[in-house]
Amino acid sequence: MLKRTALFSAHQKQGARLIDFGGWEMPVQYSGLMAEHLAVRKAAGIFDISHMGEVTVSGPGAEAFLNWVLTNDIRKLVPGEGQYTLMCNERGGVVDDLYAYKLSAEVYLLIINASRTAADTAWMTALWEEFPRRDEVNLHDTSHNYSAVAVQGPKVKDFIADCFPNVSCAAMRVERVTDLKKNQIAEFHFENGGVLISRTGYTGEDGFEIVGEDGMIRHVWKKILEKGEPFGIKACGLGARDTLRTEVCYPLYGHELDEETTPMEAGLGFFVSLDKGEFIGRKVLAEQKAHGTKKKLVAFKMADKSAPPRAHYPIWAGGKAVGVVTSGTQSPSLGAGIGMGYVPPEVAKQHPIEIEIRGKHFPAVIVPKPIYRKSP
Amino acid sequence: MSNIPSDLKYTKSHEWVRVTGNTAAIGITDHAQAELTDIVFVELPEAGRAVKAGDTCAVVESVKTASDIYAPLSGEILESNKSVVDSPALANTEPYGGGWFFKIKLSNPAEVNSLMSPEQYKAQVGG
Numbered sequence: 001m002l003k004r005t006a007l008f009s010a011h012q013k014q015g016a017r018l019i020d021f022g023g024w025e026m027p028v029q030y031s032g033l034m035a036e037h038l039a040v041r042k043a044a045g046i047f048d049i050s051h052m053g054e055v056t057v058s059g060p061g062a063e064a065f066l067n068w069v070l071t072n073d074i075r076k077l078v079p080g081e082g083q084y085t086l087m088c089n090e091r092g093g094v095v096d097d098l099y100a101y102k103l104s105a106e107v108y109l110l111i112i113n114a115s116r117t118a119a120d121t122a123w124m125t126a127l128w129e130e131f132p133r134r135d136e137v138n139l140h141d142t143s144h145n146y147s148a149v150a151v152q153g154p155k156v157k158d159f160i161a162d163c164f165p166n167v168s169c170a171a172m173r174v175e176r177v178t179d180l181k182k183n184q185i186a187e188f189h190f191e192n193g194g195v196l197i198s199r200t201g202y203t204g205e206d207g208f209e210i211v212g213e214d215g216m217i218r219h220v221w222k223k224i225l226e227k228g229e230p231f232g233i234k235a236c237g238l239g240a241r242d243t244l245r246t247e248v249c250y251p252l253y254g255h256e257l258d259e260e261t262t263p264m265e266a267g268l269g270f271f272v273s274l275d276k277g278e279f280i281g282r283k284v285l286a287e288q289k290a291h292g293t294k295k296k297l298v299a300f301k302m303a304d305k306s307a308p309p310r311a312h313y314p315i316w317a318g319g320k321a322v323g324v325v326t327s328g329t330q331s332p333s334l335g336a337g338i339g340m341g342y343v344p345p346e347v348a349k350q351h352p353i354e355i356e357i358r359g360k361h362f363p364a365v366i367v368p369k370p371i372y373r374k375s376p
Numbered sequence: 377m378s379n380i381p382s383d384l385k386y387t388k389s390h391e392w393v394r395v396t397g398n399t400a401a402i403g404i405t406d407h408a409q410a411e412l413t414d415i416v417f418v419e420l421p422e423a424g425r426a427v428k429a430g431d432t433c434a435v436v437e438s439v440k441t442a443s444d445i446y447a448p449l450s451g452e453i454l455e456s457n458k459s460v461v462d463s464p465a466l467a468n469t470e471p472y473g474g475g476w477f478f479k480i481k482l483s484n485p486a487e488v489n490s491l492m493s494p495e496q497y498k499a500q501v502g503g
Contacts, residue, residue, distance in 0.1 A: 033439050034414040239440055307417045307437050330416040330439050358435070 005050035006147040006214035007221055014235055021238055022115035024051040029237040036240035037332040040203050041374070043232035044153035046224050047241055049209065050217065053117035053143040055110040055124070061136030062108055069127055069280060070100060071263060073273035077102040080172025082183045082198055084271055086263050087120060088281030092288065093259040094266070096120045097251060099200060101185045103171050109185075109196070111211075113253045117143055127280065147217035151224055152207030152244075154374075155231040160208055162227045163220070164188045164197065171196070177208070191219060202241060204248030204374060246327050247372035249299050249340060255311060255326045256297055256340060264288040265342070266297045267369065295323070296348040299369045302337035302355065306362040309339040309355045316354040316361055317347045325355065331372065337364075338371050378407035378501060381472055385488065386497035387448045392472060395488055400449055403476040404436065404467060407501045412438040415464045420456035420478050427453060427480065429487055434477055436467065449487045451480040 002025035011018065016027035027048065029036060039045045057066055066074045072085035082101035086094055096116040101109045112120050121141045128134050151160065157178050164177045168186035177197055180186060185198035195212035210220055225233060242252070251257050256266055263272050264285055273279075274286050302309060309328030314321045328339030339355070347353065354361040380386075385393040390408035394401040409415065417437040427433050427447035434445035456478045460466045467475040482488075492500070 028440070029413065032413050243439060307419060307435065307442065308439070310442070330437075332414075332439065 003051070005048055006218055007048045007050060007149075010218065010221055011048065011235075016235070016237060019238070022051065022113075024114060026051060027235075027237040029239045030235045033237070033239040033243065034332050036234050036236040037243050039232060039234040040153045040205055040236060040240065040244055041333055042154070043234075044151065044155045044159075044228050045203075045234050045236035045240065046221065046228070047150040047152070047236050047238075048148075048221070049150050050147035051114035052148060053112040053114060053120065053141065054146045054211065055112060055121065056107065056138075056140045056142050057110065058107045058138045059136045060106055061131070061133035062106055062138075064133060065128070065131055065137045066100060066108060067276060067279060068131070069124060070098075071272040071279065071281065071285070072100070073276040074100060074102070074108070075276070079104050080184055080186055082185050082200065086268065086271060087123065088263070088285070089123070089259055090280060090284075091260075092262040092264070092281040092284030094253070094257040094261055094263060095123050095259060097253060097257055097268075099198075101171075101196075101198065103185070103196075109211075111148075111209075116253055117141065145213065146211050147214045148209060148211045149217060149221055149224070150201055150203075150207060150209045151228070151233075152201045152203040152205045153233075154205060155233075156205075156207050156228070159227045159231055160224075163223045164190060164195075169194060180208075190216060195220060202250055203244040204250070204370060204372065205244075242327075243329050243332055246329050246338065246340070247331050247333055247370065249369035249371060251297075252327060261295075261342075262288060262293065265293045265295050292345060294344065295342040296345050297326070297340055297342055298348050298366045299340050299371050300338070300353060300355070300364045301334075301367050301371060303352075303363040303365055306337055306355070307357050308337045309357065309364070314356040315341050315343055315347075316356060317343065317350065317352070321356070322347050322353075328355075333372050378405065378410060379472070380405070380407075380494050380498050380501075382494045384472070384494065385448075385491035386494065387446065387491060388500065389446050390501075391445060391448050393448050393488075393491055395482075395485075398482050398485060399454060399479055400451075400482055400488075401476050401479050402445075402448060403471055404445065405497070405501075406471045409468045409471045409475075412436065412441070412443060413468075414439055415467045418460050418464045418467060418477070420461060421453045423453050423455055425453045427451065429484075436464075445477065447480065448491060449480055449482055449484070451483040454479040454481045
């Protein structure tokens with residue numbers, strides 16, 4: 001039996017097409033992937049992201065514990081700030097990529113991938129048992145307590161404050177929700193409770209992610225669709241979420257990231273703080289930083305008209321199969337085939353490659369990330 | 377509710393067939409295009425290629441997925457529709473018209489009898 005989010009009946013009413021995503025029955029699209037994608041690029045879109053996991057880590061030892069478990073330096077955060085970070089194994093392989101928010105001096109909220117919730121909590125619990133100050137750290141998988149939505153697009157800032165008109169009441173102190181800066185988080189009153197709102201997203205556009213109790217998020221979904229309607233908001237499915245993140249080269253766990261791939265190989269070294277002290281995976285990551293990696297994640301664009309590149313298609317260079325596509329699609333914004341994949345570092349430098357599609361080779365060029373850049 | 381013209385034959389795999397004498401034009405049904413959504417790429421067989429009923433002979437791709445298209449009948453490919461290759465969205469907007477895929481010169485016209493009637497196809501897609 002697939003798990004359903006608190007918004008399931010809303011999706012059904014809106015005519016969503018539902019699919020199995022990591023054990024969750026989730027909307028892949030409503031009106032159409034292309035229209036939803038372009039709504040987010042030009043106006044606004046709302047996504048159900050309730051399948052994502054939430055872990056709270058609290059106590060006087062929480063900061064030290066998280067700085068040992070995660071790659072980024074959590075000490076950089078003040079209450080009300082978040083950061084993109086990674087959780088690695090001893091080999092430097094990625095257990096998960098996540099957002100870590102500091103809600104108050106000793107309380108942190110981690111937003112993790114739905115498909116990794118069990119693996120992450122098992123790994124964190126194992127590390128907690130080894131952690132000398134474990135008595136000062138409380139670790140809770142609170143995923144079942146929360147639902148969440150993402151509201152993304154250039155027009156969102158024009159109506160989001162109509163949905164949450166109050167000053168914030170916890171975490172970052174702001175007068176209005178639109179005063180939140182990128183990666184900041186705050187709690188706002190909503191109806192007779194509160195929701196956490198961060199200025200983050202997975203689309204490359206400005207936007208907000210809102211976490212709260214099930215009943216609260218049902219009302220948030222309705223309210224945002226109502227206030228966003230004059231601005232052209234569309235309910236968007238995982239299909240558009242995937243093409244949007246691929247255009248801006250955000251990794252997706254299971255595609256660009258897995259336990260045998262390191263953040264350095266994935267081009268995420270920016271989120272690895274090698275100088276913060278000891279942390280899990282540091283040895284391998286420092287070694288790779290100094291001496292390079294055997295594979296490198298690149299972004300590419302098809303040079304000519306072809307079928308869209310897709311995950312698992314072989315990448316060729318110099319007459320040899322040198323790598324594999326991890327994500328690929330027809331870019332709705334660019335009208336061309338785009339993708340990402342791993343190749344040896346010497347191929348990453350030499351720009352012409354070929355993508356094998358159903359036995360035939362099609363020329364592609366390695367391009368800087370992100371493949372799509374929003375207009376300023 | 378998808379459109380299922382009464383003058384065509386159908387396959388389980390959602391191709392439509394318009395038989396005219398010894399030749400048949402083939403495309404994908406309105407139901408199929410709606411399921412596939414935004415079609416971005418169509419690959420069609422070369423004229424002159426011999427096909428057997430049930431052979432994979434074309435590919436249609438939406439943003440999300442690639443789907444095989446099967447030859448509903450045996451024969452030789454007479455012609456492929458260049459317009460739908462150049463503008464794949466035609467398969468979405470005019471599935472029974474400008475979005476046709478290819479024509480077959482039939483080698484065994486009796487195979488037509490094994491195709492589905494509009495009523496049978498309607499029952500299959502629950503239209």
